[in-house]
Amino acid sequence: MARHLITSAIPYINGIKHLGNLVGSQLPADLFARYQRARGNEVLFLCATDEHGTPAELAAAKAGKPVAEYCAEMHDVQAKIAEGFGLSFDHFGRSSSAENQALTQHFAGKLADAGLIEEVDETQIYSKADGRFLPDRYIEGTCPNCGFEDARGDQCDNCTKQLDPTDLINPHSTISGSTDLEERATKHLYLKQSQLRDTLQDWINTKTDWPVLTTSIANKWLNDGDGLQDRGITRDLDWGVPVKRGTQDWPGMEGKVFYVWFDAPIEYIACSQEWASGDEWQRWWRTDKGAGDVTYTQFMGKDNVPFHTLSFPATILGSGEPWKLVDYIKSFNYLNYEGGQFSTSRGRGVFMDQALEILPADIWRWWLLSNCPETSDAEFTWEGFQSGVNKDLSDVLGNFVSRVTKFCRSKFGETVPKAGTYGPEEDALIAELTKRIRAYEGHMEAMDVRKSAQELRAIWALGNEYLQDAAPWTLFKTDPDQAAAQIRLALNLIRLYAVLSAPFMPTTSAKLFVAMNSLDTSWPDDVTAALGSLAPGHEFSVPDNLFAKITDEEREGWAERFSGIRD
RNA sequence: GGGCCUGUAGCUCAGUUGGUUAGAGCAGAGCGCUCAUAACGCUUUGGUCGUAGGUUCGAGUCCUACCGGGCCUACCA
Numbered sequence: 001m002a003r004h005l006i007t008s009a010i011p012y013i014n015g016i017k018h019l020g021n022l023v024g025s026q027l028p029a030d031l032f033a034r035y036q037r038a039r040g041n042e043v044l045f046l047c048a049t050d051e052h053g054t055p056a057e058l059a060a061a062k063a064g065k066p067v068a069e070y071c072a073e074m075h076d077v078q079a080k081i082a083e084g085f086g087l088s089f090d091h092f093g094r095s096s097s098a099e100n101q102a103l104t105q106h107f108a109g110k111l112a113d114a115g116l117i118e119e120v121d122e123t124q125i126y127s128k129a130d131g132r133f134l135p136d137r138y139i140e141g142t143c144p145n146c147g148f149e150d151a152r153g154d155q156c157d158n159c160t161k162q163l164d165p166t167d168l169i170n171p172h173s174t175i176s177g178s179t180d181l182e183e184r185a186t187k188h189l190y191l192k193q194s195q196l197r198d199t200l201q202d203w204i205n206t207k208t209d210w211p212v213l214t215t216s217i218a219n220k221w222l223n224d225g226d227g228l229q230d231r232g233i234t235r236d237l238d239w240g241v242p243v244k245r246g247t248q249d250w251p252g253m254e255g256k257v258f259y260v261w262f263d264a265p266i267e268y269i270a271c272s273q274e275w276a277s278g279d280e281w282q283r284w285w286r287t288d289k290g291a292g293d294v295t296y297t298q299f300m301g302k303d304n305v306p307f308h309t310l311s312f313p314a315t316i317l318g319s320g321e322p323w324k325l326v327d328y329i330k331s332f333n334y335l336n337y338e339g340g341q342f343s344t345s346r347g348r349g350v351f352m353d354q355a356l357e358i359l360p361a362d363i364w365r366w367w368l369l370s371n372c373p374e375t376s377d378a379e380f381t382w383e384g385f386q387s388g389v390n391k392d393l394s395d396v397l398g399n400f401v402s403r404v405t406k407f408c409r410s411k412f413g414e415t416v417p418k419a420g421t422y423g424p425e426e427d428a429l430i431a432e433l434t435k436r437i438r439a440y441e442g443h444m445e446a447m448d449v450r451k452s453a454q455e456l457r458a459i460w461a462l463g464n465e466y467l468q469d470a471a472p473w474t475l476f477k478t479d480p481d482q483a484a485a486q487i488r489l490a491l492n493l494i495r496l497y498a499v500l501s502a503p504f505m506p507t508t509s510a511k512l513f514v515a516m517n518s519l520d521t522s523w524p525d526d527v528t529a530a531l532g533s534l535a536p537g538h539e540f541s542v543p544d545n546l547f548a549k550i551t552d553e554e555r556e557g558w559a560e561r562f563s564g565i566r567d
Numbered sequence: 568g569g570g571c572c573u574g575u576a577g578c579u580c581a582g583u584u585g586g587u588u589a590g591a592g593c594a595g596a597g598c599g600c601u602c603a604u605a606a607c608g609c610u611u612u613g614g615u616c617g618u619a620g621g622u623u624c625g626a627g628u629c630c631u632a633c634c635g636g637g638c639c640u641a642c643c644a
Contacts, residue, residue, distance in 0.1 A: 217571075311641095333638080336637090376573050377636090390604095392592090394604060399607070400603085403604090451581080471600075549604065
């Protein structure tokens, strides 16, 4: 039995995520986790909220709450929505946990012991009105290059020139608008990633099967300009993991916290400590404690790739301790919304809570996964969504279940008919099913999400093709026994579909198991045997229609409702 | 500015190391079926593969230039 450690990029705490965030990390990770469990493998699937950093502090202030309270509430909100989407985390943790705090400090201590931490004196912009140091992006002013008035401190959005905050003319805080800014001396810890450059390059070079998107971003950072740069891992903030060297105070670093991107990936490990009782987590993370046979897969959007291919591995490798390194990084492009971008800050697009208000989770799961942005950015349009969902789910799968169960009820009652035997047509179907199921498995193992969905859909369609060819409604008049055998097979197909479709649509799958009155969720390694699961005489019930069609009126209403800023 | 990705039928996308008449789903057209959510099945119409050159016996696939779209560029996360 294989062992799979699976983590999804951890969503930031400051608000509800949109569908683009969902499809870029949590949803495909859940698909993979559910599939591996269905194949009988041991899975630990982890996710958490990423709670530190300036935006969290500002969001809390805006909500008029202490940041700890705000984060606790938002964590619960995100956890509930995740549950609504059927995300099957073994644990949904928090980067602000005591476990992560201790582990982050531990790693910092080990890195310092290894000579990989440097203390750097520097100056940063301080805003007296805001009472805080400002990250470059929170300072705006006039671009010295093109005269654009709303240039950010790191880059001008108009002429794309890279800037330093001190370059700006008439700089002001984007938080308060205050122009009372000054340069202040401060000291920070830098992780000397440059010393690990060759180690990281050698490691990345072995990952020939990773998505191009993943390795090309990593190589860019490793080789651009002077190569991998050292990186500041502390900030002058109140909310975060206090800077300590292991359990010891760090002289000169009082009142400072670790940078959110330093502690966030460590939460993957800490999350397992939150989940586990005792040392159970170690057999997933420590190669000296039984994690040697673990396959570790991470899922994330492309914006997260540098931190997962370089920063976090630098932390792991630099510690000199036997931690498990990631084996495969599945990265995604972005999902666009009706010709533009989903935007959290501007409230553009459909957000996870809104999605669940208007349609069941499985419908979203199916469309998002079968259209996920694997090779390039993908496009959400209401028309495409409507036609895709109606065709695939209502017409191909839903209607198949409906026609089979209702025909059986009217001719044979709500029991699997006993008469008749299988012949060449059934053998041909089984051969075709076997071929396609093996292909489906291959795509799922490879995490080819769109291809997996395409194959699954083709497997559903085989049922309709078979029925049309067999035509039990005609045969019933002359050879009812043969029609009975055909319907027996078709009923078994429904159970088979419930098994195969479960990773994509867990709720629908569960409904089918209930209707078929079956507890047999075993994977169809032998398709012939799987199609004998529901024995002659087995009772079942006719389910309600699985998927209501999306009407034109609904589609138009939603397109209108979600055309602007979220309410 | 630099780097990476991308441009294939009306739409959304597949096209393995260059190899015969370029594929799928949806949409369109025709036929069939009537068990079913007017659902299903079969057949079929659509493409000089962004443009222009080049390499090759052979290019959607490799090279160059150009045009269009996107992302990243290290202090947002």
